[in-house]
Amino acid sequence: QVQLVESGGGLVQAGGSLRLSCAASGNTFSNYAMGWYRQAPGKEREFVAATRRSGGSTYYADSVKGRFTISRDNAKYTAYLQMDSLKPDDTAVYFCAATRRLVATTTYDYDYWGQGTQVTVSS
Numbered sequence: 001q002v003q004l005v006e007s008g009g010g011l012v013q014a015g016g017s018l019r020l021s022c023a024a025s026g027n028t029f030s031n032y033a034m035g036w037y038r039q040a041p042g043k044e045r046e047f048v049a050a051t052r053r054s055g056g057s058t059y060y061a062d063s064v065k066g067r068f069t070i071s072r073d074n075a076k077y078t079a080y081l082q083m084d085s086l087k088p089d090d091t092a093v094y095f096c097a098a099t100r101r102l103v104a105t106t107t108y109d110y111d112y113w114g115q116g117t118q119v120t121v122s123s
Contacts, residue, residue: 002027009117037107
């Protein structure tokens with residue numbers, strides 16, 4: 001098993017940046033592909049970004065492509081989501097997730113989830 005804890009959320013003005021972190025503990029971090037999801041009030045949880053176990057390949061939702069960057073540091077057991085050019089529509093609770101699959105972009109393919117961190121973007 002792996003336990004995930006997100007941090008780095010907060011309130012930011014439109015156009016600003018935030019970097020989210022996802023600290024993992026438990027089994028070997030490099031055995032898991034990682035993903036970021038978000039859920040706004042009244043909406044379903046949606047895919048944001050994913051990376052393979054080695055971090056060599058990354059995948060993004062169209063809505064964040066070119067603005068967000070997913071990365072990981074396997075030595076630190078941590079995944080990151082750098083969010084630039086933030087928009088009010090990015091306001092949501094952001095979750096990191098882990099899977100033993102090579103990579104995943106659907107919610108059901110992830111085995112472990114963090115508790116989430118709130119990101120609020122003001123206009």
